[in-house]
Amino acid sequence: MVHNGDLVIGICVGLALGILIAVLAFFSLRWYKKHAYLQRSANERSVPTHPLRINGFGTSTEFSAPFSNAVAVKGSEYPQKSSQVSWWSHHSKDRFASASGLPRYAYKDIQKATQNFTTILGQGSFGPVYKATMPTGGVAAVKVLASNSNQGEREFQTEVRIALTTFIKSEVLFFLTKSNPRVSLLGRLHHRNLVNLIGYCVDKGQHMLIYEFMSNGSLANLLYSEGQVLGWEERLQISLDISHGIEYLHEGAVPPVIHRDLKSANILLDHSMKAKVADFGLSKEEVFDGRNSGLKGTYGYMDPAYMSSNKLTMKSDIYSFGIIIFELITAIHPQQNLMEYVNLAGMSHDGVDEILDKQLVGACNIEEVRELAKIGQKCLHKLPRKRPSIGEVMQAILKIKQRRLAKEDTMSFAAGEYSRMMSRIEVQQIELSKLAGINGE
Incomplete structure (x- = not known):
């Protein structure tokens, strides 16, 4: 006959073994996922880059992943010698590129480029916008989130989510998901008729978005x-x-x-x-979730x-x-x-x-x-x-x-034909004058 004490001991041993097996399985799964992630990362670094987005009228087809220290925007409208995304020296230790290729800048670099935030371009619900001039000669517009702007905080998150040029998998995603758990996937937009985001700053309690500078204003x-x-x-x-x-x-x-x-x-x-x-x-x-978000x-x-x-x-x-x-x-x-x-x-x-x-x-x-x-x-x-x-x-x-344009071409053609006709008439008149002179002699 089995004693009750032996039964209890058997149950406890069984539970302990079960828990041990579960813990081992859990850590084995974590190790496998981490190993697979590292392997994928290594593979991404070793393979050529591929376009991420090719759809849409006028879309840049030169976004690639993974990225180096350069900014993701490399379309034909941004030649390297005058690129607005050259920004600060690549040797700056305070500036680093996120996994997306979109640079994150240190507060002190932006403070210097904006001359301590003195050249203001405009003001919105998000906060003030400043002109920034970099040592490389490039110019940008820096939107600074006002510290007392609750609406601006939401707009900051939305602008980053909508305007980023690729999927963010590192610090920006962490920042956004930490402050707003609903944000889990960031958009990516780049087009010649959209004002493009070329950097950001989350430093010393400041949130800033850095856009290409539009010299002729609104x-x-x-x-x-x-x-x-x-x-x-x-x-x-x-x-x-x-x-x-x-x-x-x-x-x-x-x-x-x-x-x-x-x-x-x-x-x-x-x-x-x-x-x-x-x-x-x-x-x-355009995702219809049935929620009422209020008029905006x-x-x-x-x-x-x-x-x-x-x-x-x-x-x-x-x-x-x-x-x-x-x-x-x-x-x-x-x-x-x-x-x-x-x-x-x-x-x-x-x-x-x-x-x-x-x-x-x-x-x-x-x-x-x-x-x-x-x-x-x-x-x-x-x-x-x-x-x-x-x-x-x-x-x-x-x-x-x-x-x-067709009308202008037609008018240009007609003007050209008229000009050629008048030239011919002048030549004929000169020839007739010469003949008249010869006959008079």
């Missing part, structure tokens, strides 16, 4: 400041540039991204007047359908773009009753002629203005489903541009 400043005159051809090209940027967000990014705060103040222009979409602090990936945007640009339903879609960005189109046509700010003027102009075929920016009167092709206004009207349709997609908008603007 579209809003160009339209509404005295002394600045944007010609019609420039405005048409700006509208096309903006559509390219939005087209990438809506149709090129995976998953699609809704900007959520499109406005003329968030359209920046570089030294060559190329327009780029900026400020992704309120952006949202800027009064005058917000889609009325979004305001009434709190349902955000890509057609909300289309509405905002329609507003920007009419800003380009009229130079009337949305908060100065722009929509009232637009609605009145929509009552007749040539109604837009009455609200055309005075600086454009007599200095533009009025038919092109009317065509662009028609596109803007479609973007502002009350029913979101009746609004065109950004691809359709882009193609419509492109057609206006192509007709303009």
